[in-house]
């Protein structure tokens with residue numbers, strides 16, 4: 004063990020895959036994520052994106068924050084914490100979920116894994132231990148952060164199932180949002196058919212001391228399919244195409260928001276479909292009932308299709324080119340759909356009744372000079388890209 | 402499952418007042434009390450053969466005028482030995498100071514003319530402020546939100562009442578409102594006994610010392626109380642404090658309230674986010690349209706409602722209600738008459754020789770320790786009238802401060818040390834008293850919590866301090882007696898205007914419930 008007092012010398016930690024990612028990171032583009040050093044782009048961003056959509060991609064997911072929730076009341080506890088019904092989630096299954104504060108404002112979204120009858124794992128972007136512990140008072144449940152105990156990899160792309168099969172992990176029967184376990188390297192590998200790309204894909208969970216051998220195994224088995232390590236930029240393009248949102252990018256978690264008007268409810272982030280009104284009380288329910296009954300939601304989350312191919316990230320949206328009615332939180336040129344797409348927050352009712360005359364103001368940098376553009380925007384359903392191969396079981400043999 | 406319009410949990414004075422008001426308005430009301438006897442801390446006990454002693458409270462200072470008249474307490478047997486018993490500031494040399502009249506309007510004993518005059522000025526000013534604040538006691542605290550059903554007209558009148566003090570007095574009010582009592586006493590008075598007495602009265606029942614910020618406000622709170630229209634009174638009910646509870650019980654019965662004692666409520670039943678009744682420890686369930694908790698808010702939400710029905714932030718807020726008890730209770734059966742160096746036993750005897758003595762006693766409990774020289778308020782009910790102790794014997798009731806609610810050396814040893822220190826102070830002031838003791842009973846704050854269910858053993862069911870007053874009491878989300886759970890209301894001392902035997906929170910809650918029903 005190194006002297007813990009020297010922690011300041013390495014303000015960012017390295018993930019269990021760091022040696023392999025560093026080797027692949029010829030562009031040397033690094034960024035901090037959740038206290039870890041992570042790669043933005045390794046060798047060629049476009050090829051990395053292409054691996055997600057056309058072959059197989061490998062992404063280091065370790066900084067995702069993970070909590071183990073175990074005990075007789077684990078289900079009841081999660082039902083109090085989250086808006087969805089965690090008690091009816093089948094063992095060996097995963098669901099997407101979200102949780103709110105008392106005022107019904109989002110704290111985060113994430114995926115919930117049910118490992119056993121009385122054991123779950125919650126995986127999310129931000130840290131929430133104090134809130135999770137406070138919520139546990141009065142429940143027979145133990146909550147522990149296990150981010151460092153589990154190394155996570157995301158293997159995504161149409162060929163991902165073939166790569167896993169070639170590596171000796173038979174996932175042909177594994178349905179979306181289900182988990183399977185395999186012996187590996189003297190340890191146990193958990194594979195879930197989940198991901199953040201909207202494509203066929205899997206997430207792999209393993210103890211850190213088997214991390215590097217897993218990476219090597221997949222790279223070797225995946226070589227015939229052109230498997231490729233990827234950075235966050237490529238993943239971000241894919242996640243926007245899939246219409247997924249990210250905490251602190253598309254919404255500010257209520258515990259972090261400094262400005263009173265920045266918090267958002269599940270209705271305002273189009274997550275209300277997850278709310279289980281009949282499961283009993285959960286955090287924020289009373290506020291959400293009032294919001295629902297009083298139709299008091301101010302904002303709406305939408306997908307936008309925008310003229311031209313200029314990136315609209317962070318732009319302001321106008322109605323009739325005059326009235327400010329929203330802003331874009333994520334945008335990209337979508338290679339898969341050949342469209343200029345964006346995820347945006349719009350004041351109601353500009354998301355539906357008054358959505359016919361929306362414009363995005365963009366300042367495009369053209370050789371040292373900004374050109375001011377007003378681009379036409381159309382509200383479009385999310386996901387922008389939603390291939391059938393994402394859901395097919397057994398997966399296509401690509 | 403029997404059904405009522407309203408169930409009131411807790412048969413203390415607030416529960417009884419609330420139930421009676423609702424029944425007077427035509428509701429079918431059931432009061433459920435966990436102990437065998439109704440009246441809460443205001444009941445009386447027969448701890449030893451031939452003796453009667455109060456449970457906790459032994460003097461009346463805050464009886465709400467609405468409760469007194471509309472519950473017709475006089476008709477139901479409440480009368481007074483004295484509506485204003487004198488206070489004696491005991492001195493070790495027998496040079497006691499005696500204050501008589503409302504809030505001590507006359508002083509007798511050896512004291513300088515300068516102090517006499519200064520005290521008159523200070524008392525008058527503080528009584529003026531307390532008078533302007535008193536009407537707040539009888540209303541639902543306002544809410545700092547739009548369209549919150551505030552009683553704006555009443556609020557405006559009260560604001561005007563404060564302004565009517567005149568410009569200079571209003572400015573003085575603003576200066577004093579958040580100051581500590583020690584600074585004011587040291588500015589105005591020189592006599593240690595007088596300073597000690599007022600400092601003691603200020604922090605009686607509080608978890609703060611005279612030098613704690615905004616302690617003066619607690620003194621205003623004390624002076625804002627009244628008995629039969631007399632502000633600043635310290636009344637001793639005839640045949641003991643228990644007669645207040647007895648009169649309230651009679652009044653409740655007359656109004657048609659059903660009373661059930663010896664039944665602990667274990668759970669408030671919540672269905673579809675609505676309180677629909679209670680479950681008793683016996684397993685019995687009783688349903689009602691409205692459930693009113695006249696016990697402390699912490700137990701109400703964390704135990705009876707339970708975390709499954711409340712939000713995490715709300716539970717945190719509830720857990721953070723500060724509720725440290727600092728008052729211990731001593732009862733002694735004495736086989737003779739104690740002599741407090743000639744002091745009149747038909748008075749309230751206060752051992753608090755200086756501001757410093759009170760502050761020192763508080764300093765100890767800050768660190769979970771037992772003070773070496775506790776300060777105290779003593780009453781000998783048997784000195785005022787017969788019937789409390791066998792002939793020639795006495796019963797002594799003392800509120801002793803400060804006692805640690807979480808002693809660092811363990812509860813047993815803290816209780817022993819506290820009792821020993823208390824008796825030794827008593828012996829100093831009344832030589833020979835220890836030899837007269839036939840029986841003794843000593844309750845630390847944690848004993849009080851165990852026996853009477855007051856969170857932390859706190860006098861007010863949650864500390865009374867500026868940051869937990871009015872619309873901050875017990876915390877903003879539940880400061881109007883209503884709760885996030887439909888059909889569930891709060892009515893105990895943990896709510897505005899706080900503790901003391903007054904019935905005010907209970908009455909206010911009932912008024913709020915009735916006005917909500919009408920609107």
Ligand SMILES: Cc1cc2nc3c(=O)[nH]c(=O)nc-3n(C[C@H](O)[C@H](O)[C@H](O)COP(=O)(O)OP(=O)(O)OC[C@H]3O[C@@H](n4cnc5c(N)ncnc54)[C@H](O)[C@@H]3O)c2cc1C
Pocket residue numbers: 410411412413414415416433434435436439440441442443457458459460461462463606664665666667695696728729730800849852853854855858859860861862892893894895899900901902903
């Ligand atoms: C040491 C001490 C001395 C005091 N002396 C005085 C004094 O001299 N003068 C004065 O005015 N005030 C005094 N007080 C303060 C006063 O006693 C309280 O503020 C007042 O009694 C509060 O009234 P209440 O009706 O709200 O609650 P309580 O009188 O505490 O009554 C609450 C009742 O609820 C019952 N209960 C609790 N839980 C349950 C349950 N789950 N189910 C059913 N029943 C339940 C309890 O048994 C209790 O009877 C003193 C307090 C202390 C601690």
